[in-house]
Amino acid sequence: MTSRCGVCCFNEARRVAIFGGTHGNEMSGIMLVNMWLKNGAEIQRSGVMTKPFITNPRAVEKCTRYVDTDLNRAFTPENLSAPSADELPYEVRRAQEINKTFGPKGSADAYDVIFDLHNTTSNMGSTLILESSTDHFTLQMVHYIKKAIAPASCPVLLNEHPLLKYSTSRSVAKHPIGLEVGPQPQGVLRSNIFESMRVIMKHALDFIELFNNGVEFPPCSVDVFKVQERMDYPRDTNGNITAMVHPDLQDCDWEPLNPGDPMFQTFDGRTIPYEGPSPVYPTFINEAAYYEKQQAFVTTRRETLAAQAISKIEQ
Ligand SMILES: CC(=O)N[C@@H](CC(=O)O)C(=O)O
């Protein structure tokens, strides 16, 4: 990136990948990518090479989140630099292969943009996930997508948390972006979720085409939900959960949770309230994959980010 008069200049985004099956039981992304592998006409844009790719084929085959370890946590410097060996967990070997093909992570050779398609059992709608508040290219892209799908909403989750941020598959790209659409049960394909995901991808690729064609995007602001804290279920000393997400909180992703509001309900009907100091916006409420990660939901706060003007570097 270079800068002139407050405009961030980026190279054209020529190499773009769409990942599906980072989790092998999140069906909409898998089905879309498989469909585009057969016929990629709808994801083609002039001047852009868009590569659909199944990231965890063994997990997809078994329709399970992962085989040995979560691929979407595996792109750490340690894993990516480990000497290749058959004894490594399958997903670590796979992360190394993906890093070779689409990275190397952090290098000039890395893909420009990677979209990573996920589904959640939570009622999150179509959510875009960002890993950086200072990547003006992705900020402009999410601003474009939000405008394009309005009045439908498209919340943006920003995960820059020093402890809760993880090493995603998409993180090998210069501009990583996650797309999380729900609610959809694991292993189930829902047509409304599939279509929402497809529409967002259409607008995202349109944005890249406009950018490559020289359209300059003026400064704008983007409302995001910034990750604050992981909230676990109440558990007994054996680690078994002793309460459920409260019915008043279930499905209420992105709605304010105020101090004193019901949060969990014990099996004998007692309510456990939220006791934080101020309102938060919960999301990933009751995500199936997060029971093993000791997370009932994650709290966020609203923030408005400033996106600088962007333009392509003229060659
Ligand atoms: C439900 C699920 O898999 N969510 C994703 C979110 C992301 O891609 O950042 C994950 O935990 O990896």
Ligand SMILES: [Zn+2]
């Ligand atoms: Zn996922």
